[in-house]
Amino acid sequence: MVNNNIQIRENHIKLPKLGFVKFANSREVKGKILNITISRTNTYKYYISICVDTEIEMMPRATGEIGIDLGLKDYLVTSDGLPVPNPKYFRKYEKQLGKAQRRLSKKNKGSKNYNKEKLKVALLHEKIAHTRRDFLHKLSTAIVAENQTIVVEGLKPGNMIKNKRLSKSIADASWGIFLDMLEYKSLWYDRKYIKIHTFFPSSQLCSSCGYQNKNMKKLHIRTWECPICGEFHHRDENAAKNIKAEGLRVAFKTIADI
Numbered sequence: 001m002v003n004n005n006i007q008i009r010e011n012h013i014k015l016p017k018l019g020f021v022k023f024a025n026s027r028e029v030k031g032k033i034l035n036i037t038i039s040r041t042n043t044y045k046y047y048i049s050i051c052v053d054t055e056i057e058m059m060p061r062a063t064g065e066i067g068i069d070l071g072l073k074d075y076l077v078t079s080d081g082l083p084v085p086n087p088k089y090f091r092k093y094e095k096q097l098g099k100a101q102r103r104l105s106k107k108n109k110g111s112k113n114y115n116k117e118k119l120k121v122a123l124l125h126e127k128i129a130h131t132r133r134d135f136l137h138k139l140s141t142a143i144v145a146e147n148q149t150i151v152v153e154g155l156k157p158g159n160m161i162k163n164k165r166l167s168k169s170i171a172d173a174s175w176g177i178f179l180d181m182l183e184y185k186s187l188w189y190d191r192k193y194i195k196i197h198t199f200f201p202s203s204q205l206c207s208s209c210g211y212q213n214k215n216m217k218k219l220h221i222r223t224w225e226c227p228i229c230g231e232f233h234h235r236d237e238n239a240a241k242n243i244k245a246e247g248l249r250v251a252f253k254t255i256a257d258i
């Protein structure tokens with residue numbers, strides 16, 4: 001815990017030039033401190049990030065294999081048919097943010113009230129980012145803990161943002177951050193992380209017989225019955241099953257090639 005210039009004693013940290021400074025110690029620092037970065041947010045909060053060289057405690061091997069469909073209605077749906085809904089507070093904060101932004105737009109730029117309102121907007125942005133990050137961390141850790149193989153689909157934001165109604169919930173969902181978390185946690189804990197091709201028609205295929213239903217390009221169709229095998233499908237669960245099967249097929253093919 002000791003570097004020449006940096007020391008941590010309970011809730012005090014010794015910084016170069018400044019000496020001991022009180023700070024909110026959020027977790028025990030393990031390993032050799034390599035460097036620290038101090039930053040100030042536009043909400044006047046100071047953060048210290050401490051970079052350490054440490055061993056990652058391994059998670060035990062898991063048995064699960066999972067396909068994940070990043071949803072529009074839910075945050076995601078798994079190949080086991082489990083939906084993970086978008087947290088309700090996202091919507092709540094978003095409404096508050098909208099109101100605060102409208103109030104801000106009515107103030108005279110540079111006035112005392114303007115600055116006060118501007119800080120409120122920044123605080124709400126900060127709150128949204130924190131709660132979202134917390135949600136994504138918990139969700140990605142839970143998925144990695146339970147599954148040895150994790151299959152996801154490459155993001156296709158270009159296609160989706162064309163639909164204006166969807167763009168807000170997509171921004172909300174921060175899928176990119178989530179996939180990054182799944183990827184590096186899979187690497188830490190020795191999981192197989194597979195990202196299948198963006199153009200794979202995961203929503204259109206029948207996960208039972210493989211029939212392709214082009215009608216499913218229409219995003220509003222939530223359920224369908226396969227005209228060939230008669231299987232009844234929920235859109236997102238069926239897509240998650242196809243994503244899993246495709247991921248396993250690709251992984252198997254790669255191993256066979258070697």
Ligand SMILES: [Zn+2]
Binds near residue numbers: 206207209228231
């Ligand atoms: Zn079928």
